[in-house]
Amino acid sequence: MSSHDLASRIDAYADLLLKVGVNLQPGQKLILRTTTAAVDLTRAVVARAYDMGSPYVEVIWSDDGVTRARFMRAPEDSFGIVPEHVAEAMVRLAQEGAASLAIVADDPDNLRGTDPKRMARYLANWRPRLKPYYELSMSDGIAWSVGAAASPAWARRVFPDLPEDEAVARLWEAIFHAVRLDTEDPEAAWRAHAQQLVSARERLNSRGFAALRFKGPGTDLRVGLAEGHRWDGGSSCTPAGDRFIANMPTEEVFTAPHRERVDGVVRASKPLAYAGTLIEDFELTFEGGEVVSAVAGKGQEALDQILAADPGARRLGEVALVPVSSPIARMGLLFYQTLYDENAASHIALGQGYAMTLRGGAKMSVEERRAAGLNESLTHVDFMIGSADMDVDGETPTGEVVPVMRAGEWVI
């Protein structure tokens, strides 16, 4: 791919993120959270946003080196400091109806060797300050989306055996393929794809399953679903009626497990990259919703660290179904980036559940969500359990068993 080709494809990608991702409207402002590792895509997004009639794009930059310097070197009280001006800009713009786009391109190992307690403290101070913003985004009150850009540090991790420029080119190719930019009409491809996800989620919703059963090599797991759970996935809709796609790419439909109703054993089907460590060949055993045993062939310490974050980190907050025929699954790559890896296979997540996966959940109190079975935690760690050898059944409240997936593909 020549550099001219790359530039024009980045323009087309920027266009797709704005038109399909956040569905930017003329006159609508844009919050753009991005990184110095994605300068070209950032500039393309900003240029296209103004072309599309946005009056203002607020660009909020981060930088791997700056972030790492703080987490490695700053004194402990640094992590109680919240940059008020950034939080205020995000909250104010969201309340004015701005769309919000994030671009990720970070080095998966950027925070390797930093104290995880620092991140926990940083997030514990940052999240409450951004609460009005998250309340709007998590309830689809504003249009938001996340995309990715190839960077040298990230590409080196995905393709360790290739020279850096080749690795970056291959990662761009993978990104463009995953977001369907190599189809004839990417916008039409996304409309059709989103419609398929919406219809899968509606079929699951109409069944009202009490539980899902996963069976595969090393896996025999029953995941009870939260009371009043709803399946989400595909496109979302703002109160103004604008459709948006919250993750680019997205291949999943997902819902809330019941915090106390998960039993059996599950074997991960792919390694899990966590805080610079790779956890491989691992198996979790659940009783009454809680992990009672966790054994990893490699990375046991990191796995133990995930589970020790808080009591909710030992229980599930998400269950998601992804067919093995998705473009990301077919590439067979490990991306070390949740946006991509979680769309490669059916997965479950330890930690926080999503309020939007409960009917009326966005308006519920914490106590009401808890009563429905939604899990609470400061963490949310997805790991892959799906494969071409995985069967999934749904169990209705009356005990009827309905095939949902066979050999990793939809049958419902």
Ligand code: ZN
């Ligand atoms: Zn997911």
Ligand code: ZN
């Ligand atoms: Zn997740």
